[in-house]
Amino acid sequence: MPLHPEDPASALRLAMDHIQLGVAVFDAGLRLVVSNRNYNHLLALPADLTRPGTALFDIALFMAERGDLGAGDAARLAIERINALTASPTTVTQRLGHGGQALEFHSSRLPDGGLAISFADVTAKVHVEQQLAQVNQNLERRVEERTSALRQVNAELEVARAKADASNHDKTRFLAAASHDLLQPLNAARLYTSTLIERAKSTAFAELANSIEASLTAVEDIMSALLDISRIDSGAIxxxxxxxxxxxxxxxxxxxxxxxxxxxxxxxxxxxxxxxxxxxxxxxxxxxxxxxxxxxxxxxxxxxxxxxxxxxxxxxxxxxxxxxxxxxxxxxxxxxxxxxxxxxxxxxxxxxxxxxxxxxxxxxxxxxxxxxxxxxxxxxxxxxxxxxxxxxxxxxATELAAPEPGFGTLSLRVLCVDNERAILEAMEGLLAHWGCDVRTALSLKQIDRERLLEGWYPDLVLMDYHLDQTSGLDAIEWLRHNVGGHLPAALVTADRSPAVRALAEERGVAVITKPVKPAALRATISGLANQSGRGTQRPN
The missing domain is CATH 3.30.565.10 (Histidine kinase-like ATPase, C-terminal domain)
Known part of the structure; x- marks a missing residue:
């Protein structure tokens, strides 16, 4: 049908029939004024319900009786549908059409109280939205599954880490205990060897004694290195x-x-x-x-x-x-x-x-x-x-930084306390060779029982840390209380932990690590002797 500018109403009606939207206008009494072809087609209305003057209620009742508005009383469903379209100045609603398609309705109240309704078939759009929702749901499910799997892996890693930490802690404790037990006899051996070296000078046994000393030093270096690496790798530092x-x-x-x-x-x-x-x-x-x-x-x-x-x-x-x-x-x-x-x-x-x-x-x-x-x-x-x-x-300083001593004879009274008899014998032999007056004891009880300090006041004490019934630091405090508060003392220990050194420093006690190196021992003794006012040596 050709458009005639002199007939605007016909031109508007023709245009409405060619747009994809279904469009209808109702007057203030909610009676049909005009509707386009797609309105009648998409709603599949009979011809008597598309005539001007048809009540909106009749159209809604027809669709309710046909089942478009769901299950229930048709009149009630029709009224609910009209209320949904007219409850607000503008509304947007969706429902299924007679053919199962998804229809989206836009309604607007007109200034004179009438109602304009437009709607479109949005089945494709709804289908895409449903697909997107399904994709999102699948993604969320996969994220949740992976998150759950990650939590499980993290939990297993945490358990494994805890086990590894416990294993490292146990290994460190074992190595610390084992090192103490291993370094004790090594310490005695080095002290014996040091005495042997000094006594074997200018004899046929000098080279043999030095070879033994070199071998013991190599063993000590290896043990110390392995202990250090274990302590560092276990995070003990x-x-x-x-x-x-x-x-x-x-x-x-x-x-x-x-x-x-x-x-x-x-x-x-x-x-x-x-x-x-x-x-x-x-x-x-x-x-x-x-x-x-x-x-x-x-x-x-x-x-x-x-x-x-x-x-x-x-x-x-x-x-x-x-x-x-x-x-x-x-x-x-x-x-x-x-x-x-x-x-x-x-x-x-x-x-x-x-x-x-x-x-x-x-x-x-x-x-x-x-x-x-x-x-x-x-x-x-x-x-x-x-x-x-x-x-x-x-x-x-934790340890005394005394100058390197000379090689004269020491004139000192030295008390040595260690729970290993072999170490005491070796220490006594070395110190006696240096000219010291040495008394030894396995414990404080032995000192008290045998009255080792009666009439004999030590210039200094060399104390093992791990005694059988007390710590060496507590034993030093006991001696200072009973002998004299200014008694110079050194802790001789295979325990190389910073905690022990810190405790010794707090109490003004020097630290000598086992196996004892004769040069370090002599330097420490010289420093302690200076503290006691006996820092002189008799030249040989």
């Missing part, structure tokens, strides 16, 4: 950095390694430093021990080892420099690997190659920086960086 005087660390290094360097004809130079650093004394000390020990081991006879500090910004760089065999850049990672040593180094010194592995582990555990510079055939520089501290009072 709890760093406790405090302000400390770097000079205390340097002096302790000199006392410990000067005899070793002198024996190998190596010039060990410790550069004094008036620096205060923030460091864990025990573990940084262990790092420096390993670095200096390695430097001396792998420096040829007549070489040099230098230990000192340099200021670098707000940090101090602690250097251990040697004129040893060195290595090239391609071998840097190799030197830090466990049980790995360079061929030339293996020919120069015994061991398992664990020292630098321990250094790297400790540096990582303490959050420090390790720097390495080396040239094959020219030497190496190993450096660690320590935070500088200003205007802080350094913590007291």
């Amino acid at each position: 709890k760093p406790a950095p405090v302000p400390m005087a770097a000079q205390d660390l340097l002096k302790k290094t000199e006392v410990e390694f000067a005899p070793m360097a002198r024996e190998r004809s190596i010039a060990l130079r410790i550069v004094p430093a008036a620096a205060t650093v923030l460091a864990d004394k025990a573990y940084v000390g262990r790092i420096v021990q390993n670095l200096v020990s390695n430097a001396i081991k792998y420096t040829p006879v007549g070489g040099k080892v230098l230990v000192g500090l340099r200021r670098r910004g707000n940090r101090w760089r602690l250097d251990v420099i040697d004129t040893g065999i060195g290595f090239n850049r391609d071998q840097h990672k190799l030197v830090f690997a466990e049980f790995s040593r360079l061929e030339r180094g293996a020919r120069m010194a015994q061991g398992l190659g664990l020292g630098l592995s321990i250094v790297q582990r400790l540096v990582t555990a303490l959050g420090l920086t390790l720097e390495l510079d080396s040239r094959e055939g020219h030497g190496s520089r190993f450096s660690i960086y320590l935070p500088a501290v200003r205007h802080a009072r350094p913590a007291g």
